[in-house]
Amino acid sequence: MSGTTQSRQLSLNLFIYPGGHHEAAWRHPDSVPERALDIRYYQALAQQAEAARLDAIFFADSPSLADHIRYGSRYRFEPVTWLSAVAAVTDRIGLIGTASTSYYEPYNLARLFATLDHLSGGRAGWNIVTTSAEGAAANFNLSQHPDAHARYQRADEFVRVVSALWDSWEDDALVVDKHSGIFAEDARVHAIGHEGAHFRVRGAFNLPRSPQGRPVYVQAGSSEEGRDFAARHAEAIFTAHQTLESAHAFSQDLRKRATAAGRDAAQIRILPGICPYIGSTAAEARQHAEALNELIQPEYSLAQLRNLLGVDLGGYQLDAAFPLEALDFDAPQSTSSRFRVIVDIVEREQPTLRQLIQKLAGARGHWTPSGTPDQIADLIQQWFEAGAADGFNVMPPWFPTGFDLFVDEVVPLLQARGLFRREYTGRTLREHYGLERPVSQFAEAVAEVF
Secondary structure, rough: OOOOOOOOEEEEEEEEEOOOOOOOHHHOOOHHHHHHOOOHHHHHHHHHHHOOHHHHHEEOOOOOOOOOOOOOOOOOOOOHHHHHHOOOOOOOEEEEEEOOOOOOOOHHHHHHHHHHHHHHOEEEEEEEEEEOOHHHHHHHOOOOOOOOOHHHHHHHHHHHHHHHHHHHHHOOOOOOOOOOEEEHHHHHHEEEEEEEEOOOEEEEOOOEOOOOOOOOEEEEOHHHHHHHHHHHHOOOOEEEEOOHHHHHHHHHHHHHHHOOOOOOOOHHHEEEEOOOOEEOHHHHHHHHHHHHHHHOOHHHHHHHHHHHHHHOOOOOOOOOEEHHHOOOOOOHHOOOHHHHHHHHHHHOOOOOOOOHHHHHHHHOOOOOOEEEEEHHHHHHHHHHHHOOOOOOEOOOOOOOOOHHHHHHHHHHHHHHOOOOOOOOOOOHHHHHHOOOOOOOOHHHHHHOOO
């Protein structure tokens, strides 16, 4: 598939997991699990992504210890600290980290990400999550984990409070005039005076407005409530799809919801995950996937599946047809986007239980195409030009070689087709994504007065 130079450009993020996105990646012969706690390892990956002119790196998080650490690297760094260390050795690449609205306070989180945005020169993005892991509650003095509806209600108010805090200094509030002795125009620094169902926050914020105005808002929920939340707030949406048709339908739906919410749908970037297996031939690419699948620990895989589906399938034969009848379509998990992805795979492909866990092992329900560099570039171009994606979260099956193959073999093809930048044209994450810098809500209020 060929392409011509065009104004619309792909966005590409590197989604970093310590060993890679296949659940057995840490066992791959090229993997370096002994470096999983070494910041220099991640700094080098970020520098490699920046050299390839990627938009951002993305670092996920969960505020609890995941199950089955016996079989996988399941611990987590705190993302903002981690990203600050990466910011110190990079200049342009965006820095997106996860933080939960269920287990932070708005003022505390606002300080963390505003600081990262200042120190990085405007490269911060906040991946807004409500946390689905029930075990997190016991780490935060709670007797039970809030249900999904309650979490989204809190999240909606949380984002409104953080937005107000980040807007509370108008852009021209900081004067720093040695001659007059005026450091800041205090009439342009506003207490937010928020009192709501979940939070009471007076403000004002204790930092000037950051280079981007606000860090970029990123979100990954695809349930009905998640889509509505994204339509109201998100500027970049991370999502999981197995087919072009599903991704296109999601993109159209989100843009319609955003328009209904009074937003400019063009100011949203929809970025599905792609976990590509790349080889010099299609057969070699498949061999990469098969080699990793041979390293799977079924007990671990079934535990992952239980978390996604809410049912224990440990008593079923691995090489028998997947038991769709065992699923509870009224269970809380049934409303999640990943539950639907899995059911769609089962209905479309009719896999055995073993085949399903192998498919999910690659990237937890994200798209896992395999092929030559040209074939992978063709697929990316197809989704992009069909309007199914504005770009992708690149999720290498294993590090570092899986990422090397993508940046060395696929990115140059996308550049040659005019689909992806050869050089950065901006300095901030907003500029990389082509997003406008938001106007402070308090500046708008002052303008209305005058």
